[in-house]
Amino acid sequence: MASESTSNNEVNHLQRLTLIWIVLSVVGDLLYWFLLGPHVAPGRMTTTARDNQFDFNVLFIVGFPVLVGVWAYMGYAVINWRSKKAGVPESVGGPKAAENKRLVTSWIVITTVVVLLLAAYGTVEVIVGQGSGGGEGPNPIWSPSGAIKAETAALAGTATWAPNSNEVLPVQVIAQQWKFTYRYPTFGGFESPYLILPINTDIAFNVTSLDVIHSFWAYQLEVKADANPQQNNVAYTKTLQLGSFEVRCSELCGIWHGAMFNSGKVLSQADFMAWATKTEAANAANTKFLPPFAWTYVPDANGASGGYYIDGTVTPYSPTEVYGSKQPSS
Amino acid sequence: MSKGGRLATVLGLFLVSIGLVVWAVSAYLTPGVPGGVVNFTNTQAAGQPVNLTVQTVGAIGFGAHPTWVSYLVKDPATGKWTHATSWQLPANTVIHMTVDQFDSGSPLRNQEWGQVQGTIGGNALLNGQPLTVYNSNTGSGVAHTFAIPALNLSVPLVGVSGTPCGAAPCKLSANPHNIETFSFKTPGAGTYSWQCFVPCGLGYLYGNGGPMSTQNYMGGVLEVVQ
Numbered sequence: 208m209a210s211e212s213t214s215n216n217e218v219n220h221l222q223r224l225t226l227i228w229i230v231l232s233v234v235g236d237l238l239y240w241f242l243l244g245p246h247v248a249p250g251r252m253t254t255t256a257r258d259n260q261f262d263f264n265v266l267f268i269v270g271f272p273v274l275v276g277v278w279a280y281m282g283y284a285v286i287n288w289r290s291k292k293a294g295v296p297e298s299v300g301g302p303k304a305a306e307n308k309r310l311v312t313s314w315i316v317i318t319t320v321v322v323l324l325l326a327a328y329g330t331v332e333v334i335v336g337q338g339s340g341g342g343e344g345p346n347p348i349w350s351p352s353g354a355i356k357a358e359t360a361a362l363a364g365t366a367t368w369a370p371n372s373n374e375v376l377p378v379q380v381i382a383q384q385w386k387f388t389y390r391y392p393t394f395g396g397f398e399s400p401y402l403i404l405p406i407n408t409d410i411a412f413n414v415t416s417l418d419v420i421h422s423f424w425a426y427q428l429e430v431k432a433d434a435n436p437q438q439n440n441v442a443y444t445k446t447l448q449l450g451s452f453e454v455r456c457s458e459l460c461g462i463w464h465g466a467m468f469n470s471g472k473v474l475s476q477a478d479f480m481a482w483a484t485k486t487e488a489a490n491a492a493n494t495k496f497l498p499p500f501a502w503t504y505v506p507d508a509n510g511a512s513g514g515y516y517i518d519g520t521v522t523p524y525s526p527t528e529v530y531g532s533k534q535p536s537s
Numbered sequence: 538m539s540k541g542g543r544l545a546t547v548l549g550l551f552l553v554s555i556g557l558v559v560w561a562v563s564a565y566l567t568p569g570v571p572g573g574v575v576n577f578t579n580t581q582a583a584g585q586p587v588n589l590t591v592q593t594v595g596a597i598g599f600g601a602h603p604t605w606v607s608y609l610v611k612d613p614a615t616g617k618w619t620h621a622t623s624w625q626l627p628a629n630t631v632i633h634m635t636v637d638q639f640d641s642g643s644p645l646r647n648q649e650w651g652q653v654q655g656t657i658g659g660n661a662l663l664n665g666q667p668l669t670v671y672n673s674n675t676g677s678g679v680a681h682t683f684a685i686p687a688l689n690l691s692v693p694l695v696g697v698s699g700t701p702c703g704a705a706p707c708k709l710s711a712n713p714h715n716i717e718t719f720s721f722k723t724p725g726a727g728t729y730s731w732q733c734f735v736p737c738g739l740g741y742l743y744g745n746g747g748p749m750s751t752q753n754y755m756g757g758v759l760e761v762v763q
Contacts, residue, residue, distance in 0.1 A: 384745045384749070386686045419743065493652040
């Protein structure tokens with residue numbers, strides 16, 4: 208009789224714990240998804256930011272029940288199985304748990320399935336998001352439609368972009384100690400300290416450096432790509448919301464690394480066109496002295512007396528070209 | 538040691554540690570004028586433009602690194618050239634800046650810095666002549682820039698021809714030089730870094746080591762205060 212009573216108690220405990228766990232998990236997940244989730248950083252300014260927020264929220268929804276399960280079990284155990292409480296069942300840990308095949312099998316299967324599903328989910332999200340805003344190197348595996356055409360045209364000086372054209376806009380990010388500047392090959396190759404982007408447009412960031420390793424991190428855009436000297440690191444995103452965003456260097460790069468930041472803006476397509484056209488004209492006197500647009504520039508490693516040099520004749524997305532192999536003649 | 542002695546020791550150490558924490562917090566909250574910062578806040582009446590004069594030299598000629606390139610600033614309190622690159626300026630005030638440039642130049646690594654940006658009027662005066670863009674691949678090139686990245690301010694400092702001054706402070710009457718003037722307005726209170734964008738740390742990798750990576754040479758901070 209005593210054995211039967213203990214068995215019934217264990218079943219009741221399991222049912223009650225499961226019920227508590229399900230209720231807490233569902234309520235917590237729903238509250239998170241509808242109240243907190245939409246406000247989680249980095250927001251929804253771009254497709255990559257939106258997707259990143261979604262992925263984080265999905266991971267939270269999956270992880271929260273695990274957290275609640277542990278906490279609920281611990282709380283339940285503290286309340287019901289205190290050693291001073293009369294009639295508590297024997298502890299179920301240790302050898303008893305190890306010999307429980309159903310428990311062990313369930314643990315292995317559930318954790319394996321969860322980990323594999325998350326791995327598959329993460330992989331798919333990287334592909335669907337064309338790299339999820341991360342730098343894919345000079346030869347991107349995933350790119351949005353029209354990107355290669357736009358990038359190739361940019362190098363040839365024939366790139367075009369106009370409001371409502373749905374064309375990809377290439378923007379070159381040039382890092383140097385200690386500031387980011389930006390070249391717009393579609394608009395005569397002018398260079399500017401301002402990063403201005405049009406809304407509802409696929410952007411191809413081509414990130415490079417004139418000296419040491421930096422990292423271009425446009426936080427609200429959810430774009431992050433290392434800036435390596437003599438390398439073209441390509442990252443994609445599509446703008447979805449108007450507003451300001453911040454750009455920071457996220458690679459410790461020297462004495463003024465902490466000051467290497469600036470802000471950018473996403474404007475309406477008409478406003479962007481007006482800004483780009485105006486800046487192209489205003490900078491024309493200096494743009495003609497810049498080197499022709501190229502994916503990378505080779506600085507003189509000796510320091511001063513170093514103009515920058517176009518990195519030969521490399522073309523984007525070449526599977527065979529070794530980028531940065533050419534050296535300045537000086 | 539008696540129980541009372543041990544208790545007194547623990548209590549004493551506790552009070553000392555509390556005192557150190559209070560001192561650290563109060564020092565952080567009341568910075569004042571740090572050592573090595575040249576103060577420009579008392580040179581003019583409130584709201585009036587402030588004159589700031591600096592010189593750039595190819596070799597400082599003294600100190601721990603006599604061969605390093607450097608900026609010097611004219612201390613408004615003494616009128617003497619001072620080897621300091623941290624300056625305290627009043628907020629929301631027009632700064633009239635004069636640069637006595639004594640160093641030789643070269644092509645810019647990034648010609649972007651050949652364009653005057655962020656100054657009042659969008660230009661500067663080079664030896665009295667308007668300057669908006671300087672092609673660093675011609676003439677004497679650009680020796681240095683004065684740039685405040687957070688304000689998107691950048692002014693190319695054109696290199697001199699002839700034998701440059703070999704030791705600071707350099708004199709206008711004795712050394713080849715260019716004089717550049719421009720004005721900008723300080724923002725609200727805060728700390729803003731300024732730097733040279735010419736990789737002029739000759740002998741260091743990519744030219745950005747040595748004087749480019751050491752305070753008081755080719756970069757500093759503006760302590761802008763209300």
